[in-house]
Amino acid sequence: MRATLRWAHSDLRTHRGEALFMVLATAGIVGSLLLATALFGYATNPWQRIFTQSHGAHVWIHTARDADAAKLAGLGGVESVAGPYATEAATLTSRGTRASVELRGTPRAPSVGRPLITSGRWLTPAQPDGVVLESRLARALLAEPGDLLTVAGTARTLTVVGIADSAEPRYSPGEQPGLVWALPSAVRDPGGQVTGLRLTDPEDTDYAVQRSVTVLGAGAVSEVSTWKQARAEAQGDNRLLGQVLGLFGLGALVAAGFAVHGAIGTRIRGHLRDISVLKAIGFTPGQVVRIFLLQHVAYALLGALAAATLTQGLGSRIPGRLGDAVGVWQGLPGHTVVLFTVPVGAVLFIAATTWLAAWRAGRVPPVPVARSAAPAGGRLTGVARGALGLRLPPALVLGWHNAFTRRTRALATVARLALPLLLIVVAMSAWTTIDRFHSRPQEVGLAGALTVRPDGDLGDTAARSLLERDPQVADAYPGVEVAALVPGQTATIALRGLGTREAPYPFAVAEGRPARGPDEAVAGQGLLDLLDVRVGDWVRMTVGDQPQILHIVGRSIEPENAGRVISTSLDTLRENDPHLRPTLYQLRLRPGADPHEVADELAEAARGHVDVHPVTNPADGLSPLRGVVVGLIAVLALIGIVELLSAIGGTVREGERDLLALKAIGLSPRQITAITVTATACTALAAVGVGTALGIPLAHWLIDAQGRSSGIGAGLAQGPSPVLLLLFGAAAVLGAAALAALPAARAARRRLADTLSAVA
Template sequence: MRATLRWANADLRAHRGQTIVSVLATAGIVASLLLAAALFSYATNPWERIFSQTRGAHVWLSTGADADVAALTRLDGVADVSGPFPTARTTATSGGVRAAVEMRAAAFEPPEVGTPALVSGQWLDPEKPSGIVLENSFAQALWAETGDTLTVPGIGGTRTLKVIGVAETAEPHYRPGEQPGVGWVLPSTLAGTANTADGDAGQTLGLRLHDPRDTDFIVQRAVTELGADQVAGVTKWQEARADAEEGYRLLGLVFGVFGLGALLAGALVASGAISTRIRGQLRDISVLKAIGFTPGQVTGVFLIQHLAMALLAVALGTGTILAFGSRIPGRVGEAAAVWQELPGHLTLVLGLPASAVLLIVIATGLAAWRAGRISPVPSARTAGTGTTVGPLSRITRSALGLPLGLGLSVSSTLVLGWRSAFPRRPQAASAVLRLAVPLLLITVALSVWSTMERFQEHPEQVGLPTALTARSGHNGNLTEQQTRRLLAGHPDVTGVHPGAEVDALIPGQTGTITLRGLGTDAHPYPFTVEEGRHPDGPDEAVAGQGLLELLRAEVGDWVRMTVGGRPQILHIVGRSLEPADGGRVISTSLDTLRDRTSAMRPDFSLLELRPGSDPRAVSAELGERVDGGLEIWEVANPADGLSPARWGIAGLVVVLALIGFTELLTTIGACVRDRGRDLLALRAIGLTPRRISGVVVVSTGYIALAAAVVGIGGGVLLSRWLIDTQGRLSGIGAGIAQLPSVWMLTGLGAAAVLGAVASALLPAARVSRRRIADSLSETL
């Protein structure tokens, strides 16, 4: 064991440069994976992030205005409180858009528990008595931003408030008809609203607990302490988390797949680097065997070496991120700082480095086991390992321009570079595969990015041809037809489609689906049909992927459902992309529903907008045109929940690029080593040092080109299958994938080849200046 350790130490010192590069590369990969994990956790755990940043409350209680909530602060298990905040529920209007709001009276200083995290603007200011701070989801529903104004009922009329800030909280988001929005105002502003004058006032209190698992017990004690008649509502942190994370499940799945892919790519790179390093030490292995080392001791030497290097690299990469990650400017540093407070942080910090060490140990063990079987006799070693390269073929000699022993042709560098890049099929295929895997994953990441851009820039191609949903206010003086004429009169509105939506029972009455009537026979709704055709006759409909799988139906089938106790039979003539309700939607024209149910009336209108129009500006102008107000909201886009993925995908591309660069350095090192051994032969046939350098550069370029073709081509095929499969499983339906442009893919391949060529220039120049005596000694 002492001899093994001494030789391992001597070998590492003899190859300081190679050891340092290997350690730094591994440390960089580990650090990049940890940063990517921080970004992924930051993006896929929005509620956890906000809860940690704002010191959120685990329980929110809505009580009567006279309830004595001071006793709740003394309950065992309550660590701190937020409030109580006097509240009043009312209706806010901004640009004609109305929504329910819970106005809370707050102090000039934000509360220490449940502190609203400002997205824009500022907190309440005594110099701005008419200011209001809106919760982010509520502000989006009102299309309101910092600086906008909104009106609320007040004593003696309406009162105008100015939005001075928008903030995020860990409470449930605004949901029309279910959960009111939240707005913070000064106590004097709250006292002037109509609801407080009518006695419809209350108060809200947040409780932060020592142990979140005691939530149900604390709620029971709080209700008992206050009295059930004083408690109007209870919101627990589990409900808020479920509400916030509902739209991020797909994002977590995407990042999980990419994370596993990055680990796979890192494992392949580590395996290739270790195998290449051991192949370059065949002479050293012969010396070890000659002085009496057994195969087990040879294997142990390399295991000890690479285990020590892996532990050093992992410690260096992990320590750097933990110590300096939060100091990185921008979103990355913010993610690294918040990540330490998120659940699962310790698991990832320990799991990722441990996985990296395990992969390196496995790869080293396999390569070291093969090294232990190598014969110490050079001739036997060459024959056994298949390292010899056969003679030049007739085609190769013709390409070289040497059939009569004349001078070298211009193609000699290219042909010899090709022969140098692929001397042995197994090793060449392995090098190409290891470099192709990062390129494949980068192509998949770019495809996901392009698909998200398709949802946002061309929603009409993915089942979202309309941008706004409008419903006239209950206090309006216009009929539905008059309202639609006013909506259609806006210059940016290109289509107004009346619609109705009801729940229907499936055959057997074991579940419900959504039955929609959209458009009319004269003005049909522009469904996005991926299979079949548009409905253009009586009783014809299109269905989403989720409904087809639920009913085990296909395009062309007739389906029967029950609506309000009456049967409804429709002929499915097409499969449409349906982002809503998990695709469990069947849609026909409104006229078809009216024929079956005379009482069916349109209760909303879907608006098509001119390309490039601003939905917020259109909704504000429409709200002002309709007397009595207009309930209007944006059609939900699945890509809105994936917007945080952009930073994560960008970080992933950087990680994969670093992994690919590490593999490229391994490939260049192998080419330089092989060309060093062939230096005597290359000079003997008349190659100048410049052409010898060219052979090394060209061989590296060929390998990168082959990897680019395999990786990008495979990535294109895999991307379409993965994205369409996810679309089918989510119910939207296959056909949503958008591949990157040809120019982007060409640029990716060109960047890989040019990067390989540029990285090989300096090592190639060094090998061409080596002495022939050194090259001769390496062949022995």
């Protein structure tokens, strides 16, 4: 054991840089995997906790006011029912902000779908105008218990008595109205009612919806929401961040394993005589293997412990969503188990790759094998001889020759180095795709920057005139958005009519063509998956008791409503209902216009008769991904440096046998140094080419696969610009050359006696 420790200590002193980079790379990998686990727990647990504690309903069905919703309690598979509760659509204003809400008349605290009070109290008959706000709605209105809210268009005021969490779909401007619980007396103009169903088997949700619509009649049902939709919306971007971190963490772990394998293999080739001596003095093959295994497992263990300690101690202090995720994750029951298993799994994987490489050291014979008299670089190829004949610099020719003369070893080195570079290209593509949402939103289904919803007191002509007068508004597209029942009556989708045939809305069509003719429409990926249809099919849906049949001629990129949107022109919807009037306007602004400033100007000019809000950009919730990408690139760069240092060490050792011959033919130490630097640069250049060639299509596939799974659809991926790729490749090659310069210069200036002893 003492000899083993002395050998390990000596090797550590010789390769301090590789040891440091290995520890840092392992720490980054384990940290990424732990943060990914935290984000997955953060994405799922808060909603699941609220749903469980509130005894949430699996289905919420909005119906007409006169529908006999009491029949739903007798359906098979229904465990309990909430409601029916009378509802009223309204717009509340507070401190200069507005929000569309659903007032829900709730006589007492429900047992199913019970709001969880976070501040304030529940409703009491002593305060008939009191309301309880859903927490996200309260944040949007900047409201707290005790504040007064005004119902837009009236003199009515409501007093906030409490704020509560709910497992139902949360408030989203322009998409989902906020939920407000009130006493039945406060719901003065009910336009419908809502009923919640808690099922004995949550997986029977679709069947329960279908049975409910059959019992009540399709014309009585206006909207259906399920627990699966609410869960997916609550998880949102956190799950995507977790997937990105997990994917890159696993990829980096594999790259690190290959880098360790290559480093040990290179070190074994450079220490064949020393290993033979160890065996000659009594070391067994198992002891030789354990020398390398324990040494590199110690590096991995140190990095894993550092990552686990930092994540546990400082993770919750990370600014933004990552810190919140770690804080929530640390309170989960399985947190301690994960904090132990993830680092242990990473260390075991690195140990497995280390053992495979160290096993070769155990097979080294105890008597050194005489080295071949052939030059280490092998005979010059015809191409190399021709290049020398053209009087190209010998250092460049011999460096290129040394890099690729041993094809198997060279290909393995290029493959190991290309893996982290490939993952860096994928990370850069993710960054560029996020930038595309902000720089060219019209290409990702966000042509409209503002959504304007006029109230009933402002006519169509007045509303359009108001919008067209603003010099910063380029186009105003009238539209209608309603909930429609899908075939089979198992869910509701968003049916949208935007623009006219004379002025069509510029949908971002990723497949097929835009909708131009009568009954033509474009649909999001989420709707195509839900209905199991494709471009070219006809679909039938029900709006109230009125059927609507549309021909899907294209697939549009739909960031809203998980892609469960079918869009046509307003003229097509008017063919079924000639009296249909626009309920909203999508505004396309002129270049350079600030959406928030335009929204304030329009709201002030309309004197409170319009509700204006910017269109939600999905990339806004992915801002933490930028910091994640930077961190991942740093970890992958460390892994690449480990591989480069191994390759450089191998090139320097193998060049020692040629040193005498190179000096004998008149090459200076600077030229000999250039040979090693050129060989390293050529290897890095080949790895950059492979990593870029494979990374770009892999990034497109991964991003498009994520787009399809989220319902937005494929067609989002945007690769880095050629200039950025060129800079990336140049940085990688120049960095590799700079790393090789110092060890190559030291080797070129070695004394002849040292060189003779090395090749003896």
